Amino acid sequence: MIPQDFESWKDCIERHCRIPLTAAFARQRLAVYNNCELPETREFVRLYGEEHRSRMVDWFSRIALERIR
Numbered sequence: 095m096i097p098q099d100f101e102s103w104k105d106c107i108e109r110h111c112r113i114p115l116t117a118a119f120a121r122q123r124l125a126v127y128n129n130c131e132l133p134e135t136r137e138f139v140r141l142y143g144e145e146h147r148s149r150m151v152d153w154f155s156r157i158a159l160e161r162i163r
Contacts, residue, residue, distance in 0.1 A: 096146065100153050120158035127151050 097103035107113050126134055127150050139147050 096142065100156065103149075103153055104157075115157045117158050120154040123154045124151065124158065127154065 097106050104115060108115055113119070126132055127138070127147055129135055130139070135147070138150075
């Protein structure tokens with residue numbers, strides 16, 4: 095199941111996937127998800143849809159801003 099809210103997504107990434115959500119990691123993912131010309135981004139949209147890509151941008155932006163403070 096694909097998480098539909100920030101807290102569920104964050105828990106999934108950090109606890110289940112064991113990926114630390116650092117500001118650097120968030121910026122790296124934002125560089126991908128904000129560039130719709132990249133094959134990786136196009137494939138993500140094909141698989142999960144534009145709405146979910148937009149959510150990823152929002153959620154990774156929150157992480158990037160939260161971890162800088």
